[in-house]
Amino acid sequence: MNVTPSEPADRLPVDASARHSALLAEEAPAVPGPRASGKPVPPGPGVTVLAGPTAVGKGTVSAYIREHYPEAWLSVSATTRPARPGEQEGVHYFFVTSEEFDDLVDRDQMLEWAVVHGVNRYGTRRDKVDEAVAAGRHVLLEIDLQGARQVRESLPEATFVFLAPPSWPELVERLIGRGTETEAEQRRRLETARMELAAEPEFDAVVVNDRVERAASELVQIMGLTPRD
Numbered sequence: 001m002n003v004t005p006s007e008p009a010d011r012l013p014v015d016a017s018a019r020h021s022a023l024l025a026e027e028a029p030a031v032p033g034p035r036a037s038g039k040p041v042p043p044g045p046g047v048t049v050l051a052g053p054t055a056v057g058k059g060t061v062s063a064y065i066r067e068h069y070p071e072a073w074l075s076v077s078a079t080t081r082p083a084r085p086g087e088q089e090g091v092h093y094f095f096v097t098s099e100e101f102d103d104l105v106d107r108d109q110m111l112e113w114a115v116v117h118g119v120n121r122y123g124t125r126r127d128k129v130d131e132a133v134a135a136g137r138h139v140l141l142e143i144d145l146q147g148a149r150q151v152r153e154s155l156p157e158a159t160f161v162f163l164a165p166p167s168w169p170e171l172v173e174r175l176i177g178r179g180t181e182t183e184a185e186q187r188r189r190l191e192t193a194r195m196e197l198a199a200e201p202e203f204d205a206v207v208v209n210d211r212v213e214r215a216a217s218e219l220v221q222i223m224g225l226t227p228r229d
């Protein structure tokens with residue numbers, strides 16, 4: 001008798017909507033609600049750190065601020081990841097080789113740096129931030145949680161803002177909707193996101209990214225700038 005062996009369920013091909021439902025069906029972690037900063041709004045220029053789980057919209061909110069609030073100074077990170085189509089050197093990132101990144105670290109030029117999502121290194125150039133603060137700018141660093149923790153060690157006076165999703169299902173939707181990661185990578189990032197959400201109490205304030213303009217307006221207010229609604 002010729003019997004076709006059945007495949008284990010986890011190797012069966014599943015369509016995208018089934019994968020989507022599977023990711024959404026997993027137990028949702030607690031998602032923090034809005035929390036005002038306990039710290040007073042800085043009277044002058046200073047550094048604000050924006051962190052939060054993958055796909056919450058950190059890049060989107062930062063891009064909105066770059067476009068609509070030219071008075072804010074957004075740090076441009078150095079990264080070893082290759083540029084994506086449309087990304088410009090010095091605008092989105094400083095794209096450097098692994099050797100160049102090592103050199104920046106060895107010369108203590110990095111305010112903070114981290115391996116993000118297990119592959120590439122990202123870091124903030126200390127000299128650029130110092131220059132911007134000295135020039136009286138309100139500085140925004142959009143970095144990951146490991147980097148935020150390092151900045152808290154070296155610049156405890158900075159303001160630390162956690163960007164939270166409106167809900168866990170919405171975060172899953174944004175990650176899937178962005179469509180830039182494989183399913184395995186999405187799963188890995190969602191596991192990391194669970195840990196990142198648990199770090200919320202380390203931050204001075206929580207801004208919920210429900211609508212980009214609203215979240216940006218709340219963030220610039222925390223930075224000491226005047227929001228435009």
Ligand SMILES: Nc1nc2c(ncn2[C@@H]2O[C@H](COP(=O)(O)OP(=O)(O)O)[C@@H](O)[C@H]2O)c(=O)[nH]1
Binds near residue numbers: 078114116123124143
């Ligand atoms: N620690 C640290 N993290 C950074 C820095 N720049 C970007 N990141 C983080 O790196 C991650 C990857 O960013 P990106 O390359 O734009 O990829 P994408 O978010 O997956 O589209 C995000 O979580 C950023 O917050 C940095 O200078 N330092």
Ligand SMILES: Nc1ncnc2c1ncn2[C@@H]1O[C@H](COP(=O)(O)OP(=O)(O)O)[C@@H](O)[C@H]1O
Binds near residue numbers: 053056178
């Ligand atoms: N307030 C929002 N409402 C709906 N979708 C959003 C919002 N903010 C961001 N997004 C979408 O969510 C996805 C992830 O945003 P992105 O900025 O890439 O996240 P992060 O930089 O935190 O990884 C993108 O497709 C983006 O267009």
